[in-house]
Amino acid sequence: MRASAARRAAAAGLREAGVASPERDADLLLAHVLDVPLGRLPLVDDLSTAQAEQYDALVARRAAREPLQHLTGTAAFRHVELAVGPGVFVPRPETELLAGWAIDAASTLPAPVVVDLCTGSGAIARAVADEVPGAEVHAVELDEGALAWAERNLAGTGVDLRHGDLATAFDDLAGTVDVVVCNPPYIPLEAWESVAAEARDHDPHLALFSGQDGLDAMRVLERRAALLLRPGGVVGAEHADVQGESAPAVFAASGRWADVADHLDLAGRARYVTARLAR
Template sequence: MRASAARRAAAARLREAGVASPERDADLLLAHVLDVPLGRLPLVDDLSEDDQGQYDALLARRAAREPLQHLTGTAAFRHVELAVGPGVFVPRPETELLAGWAIDVASTLSSPVVVDLCTGSGAIARSVADEVPGAEVHAVELDEGALAWAERNLAGTGVDLRHGDLATAFDDLAGMVDVVVCNPPYIPLEAWESVAAEARDHDPYLALFSGQDGLDAMRVLERRAALLLRPGGVVGAEHADVQGVSAPAVFAASGRWVDVADHLDLAGRARYVTARLAR
């Protein structure tokens, strides 16, 4: 079959299944099957019978709303490539902005100590270690399935990865940390039906839901960050786009923080909150 015709048919199939980016997903899956860069797809003429069979099998799984990254086994995040699959939250492009904030802050400091709470795949910790070579980076993950992926992604990076709870992690670093960064669970339990099938049916429950208003983990983070940070240290945390007021309020209400601010993503939606521990 002609590759161009296969790509068009694949995109139509994924569009019919409700996939948000059918053309790009169709191309990425074909590039994965052929083991070629995305930019070389227009140069491919015909698909072999074996290639077509593999492509059809992956398209069927994607049409069933299995995450694209589970099918390819990788997820790009800033300047690194992460191994992902069943059992770990697939990092989203929006989280790259939060990671970028942590990197920018850490880059202004001499020998910064950075803690990534709820590390999941290790995406933020890996990016900080990659882009701020002088940083001392620590990360923690509670879910054992996700921890296994983080161990794989952080191997050889020098990141101190631990198995533990956001609420109790890193007692040994109390008052010594410069930057705390976290992508906590933040979906309200009542919003289960509205979550995209790729996340709801495949991402770990622990990585998604956080109480009736979605802010249970944020409240725990506020308390833990206050214990871990040195005076003047900063915290940054992702939240849902409808929490642009309520998430910053968690920090403002405690009286422990100054410079509480919310930040937009590239689509103009409220995306993450930052705050500085009062001196």
């Protein structure tokens, strides 16, 4: 069977199923089945019967809105590749901007101490450890299923990974941390129906929902970051695009923070808040 024909049929089926990026998903699944880099797809146009059956099965699962990364088993994040699957939140491209902010902040210091709260798959902690080799990186995750994925992704990196709650984690680091970074749950419970099927039906709900206004975890983060950071240390946290005012207000209202600022993603949507602990 011709791979090009199979790819066209797959893209058409995914488009009809409402998948947001049908052509790219069809390509990525085909590259996965053929075990070739995406750039080599045009050079391979033969599918064995077994490969065609495997491809059809994966495309059907993607059409049923199973996350692409669950089907391939990996997710790219900045310069690293993460193992992901059922039981862990799949890192999104927009979170790379928050990770980049944390990396930039840590890179200005000779021996930075960085804490990643709600680490999930370990994406941000792994990126910081990869791009700031001199950093002392700590991470915590509450959900046991996600923790298992973080253990896999952070093995051998030197990151101190712990099982625990962001509200009580790292008492032993109080007042010594330079950078706190967090991608907390931030979806309001009332927004259940509006969440994409890939996230609502497959990502852990602990990683998605956070009270009636979506800011319960942000309020906990504000208090914990204030305890962990040294004076002048910085915190950064992702939020929903509709929280561009309400998320920064959590930090501004406490009176503990200076330089509270919100930042846009590449699509121009409000995406993450940063602040500096007042001296």
